[in-house]
Structures are given as structure tokens and as C-alpha cells.
Amino acid sequence: xxxxxxxxxxxxxxxxxxxxxxxxxxxxxxxxxxxxxxxxxxxxxxxxxxxxxxxxxxxxxxxxxxxxxxxxxxxxxxxxxxxxxxxxxxxxxxxxxxxxxxxxxxxxxxxxxxxxxxxxxxxxxxxxxxxxxxxxxxxxxxxxxxxxxxxxxxxxxxxxxxxxxxxxxxxxxxxxxxxxxxxxxxxxxxxxxxxxxxxxxxxxxxxxxx
Numbered sequence: 001x002x003x004x005x006x007x008x009x010x011x012x013x014x015x016x017x018x019x020x021x022x023x024x025x026x027x028x029x030x031x032x033x034x035x036x037x038x039x040x041x042x043x044x045x046x047x048x049x050x051x052x053x054x055x056x057x058x059x060x061x062x063x064x065x066x067x068x069x070x071x072x073x074x075x076x077x078x079x080x081x082x083x084x085x086x087x088x089x090x091x092x093x094x095x096x097x098x099x100x101x102x103x104x105x106x107x108x109x110x111x112x113x114x115x116x117x118x119x120x121x122x123x124x125x126x127x128x129x130x131x132x133x134x135x136x137x138x139x140x141x142x143x144x145x146x147x148x149x150x151x152x153x154x155x156x157x158x159x160x161x162x163x164x165x166x167x168x169x170x171x172x173x174x175x176x177x178x179x180x181x182x183x184x185x186x187x188x189x190x191x192x193x194x195x196x197x198x199x200x201x202x203x204x205x206x207x208x209x210x
Contacts, residue, residue, distance in 0.1 A: 057109065101141075125192055
């Protein structure tokens with residue numbers, strides 16, 4: 001029965017990772033279709049880091065195995081690449097959807113959990129902070145390696161968007177000049193309590209299983 005329980009645990013990881021990707025994919029590609037690019041990048045960074053933290057730490061503590069967070073992020077990445085391939089098959093350019101970079105931040109969470117000898121509180125505080133700080137950095141590097149997303153948005157407006165949400169004119173730098181710093185700062189603050197929520201959900205799960 002041990003193998004069955006472990007299989008069930010990892011199946012749960014796959015299911016929740018897929019659902020998390022469904023919740024975050026719109027935040028992940030939304031910045032590439034609007035004229036609020038830098039503003040949306042901050043919102044994107046916060047939503048992605050908090051969603052990654054709550055799911056990754058939940059299942060990392062659930063299994064007690066360092067590396068589970070990276071596995072969780074990998075499932076999210078694979079699922080989003082499938083969505084990217086679907087858009088590409090419909091005739092849209094390769095850069096129309098840019099897959100968010102979750103894996104390096106999840107690796108930092110795993111590393112924190114491993115280095116502190118599976119200390120839950122260290123994983124929440126240190127790991128959560130590292131996720132919030134690092135995710136905007138990795139995603140901005142990823143963003144710089146592709147074609148101008150505003151150009152892509154103008155040439156290929158998303159057909160599912162209503163007319164009032166299609167790009168009108170670029171507003172880069174209108175609100176602030178450092179979206180990475182703002183996203184990392186806000187993410188580092190907000191990801192810690194969200195990671196604590198993930199840990200608490202893990203506790204409730206064990207109570208339900210008892």
C-alpha cells in the first residue's frame with residue numbers, strides 16, 4: 001500500500017500543477033497582448049510567484065522530499081508548453097505565448113528545504129522570499145530573449161479578447177521604470193504569507209486523512 005500512497009501523492013501533484021497552470025496562464029501571457037506591459041509585468045510577477053509558492057510548498061511538505069517543488073514547476077512548464085504549441089499550430093507566431101520561468105525559483109525553494117534539513121519554517125520564510133525575489137528576474141531575462149511582445153500583440157491581436165482590450169498604444173514606463181525591482185519586492189513580501197498558507201493547507205490535508 002506504500003507504493004499506492006506515493007503514487008497517489010504524485011498524482012495529486014500533477015493534477016494541482018495542471019490546475020495552477022490554468023489559473024496562471026492568463027497572467028503569464030496577458031502582458032504580451034496589452035499596452036500595459038510593464039504594469040502588467042508586476043502583476044504577473046506577484047501572481048506567478050504566489051501561485052508557485054502555495055502549490056510547491058504544499059506538496060513539498062506533503063511528500064517531505066526536497067525536489068518535489070521542482071517537479072511541480074516542471075509539470076506547470078510542460079503544460080504551458082503544450083498550450084504554446086497549440087497556439088503555434090493555429091498559425092500564431094512562436095513568441096505569441098512566452099512560457100513563464102518557474103523551475104529555477106522552485107529549485108531555490110527545494111534547496112532551502114534541503115539545506116535547512118527539512119525545516120518547514122525556514123522553507124516558508126527563506127524559500128518563500130527567494131521565490132518572490134527570483135521569479136521576476138528569471139522572467140525578465142526570458143522576456144528580453146524574445147521578439148518585442150508589443151509588436152507581436154499589434155500584429156496578432158488575441159481573437160478571444162474583446163475589442164476594448166486589444167492593444168491601442170504602448171505605455172512602457174508610464175507608471176514606473178523598474179518593474180523587475182517592484183515585482184521582486186512585492187513578490188518577496190507577499191510570497192511568504194502565501195507559502196505559509198500552503199503549509200497550513202498541508203496540515204489540514206493530514207488531518208483529513210487521519
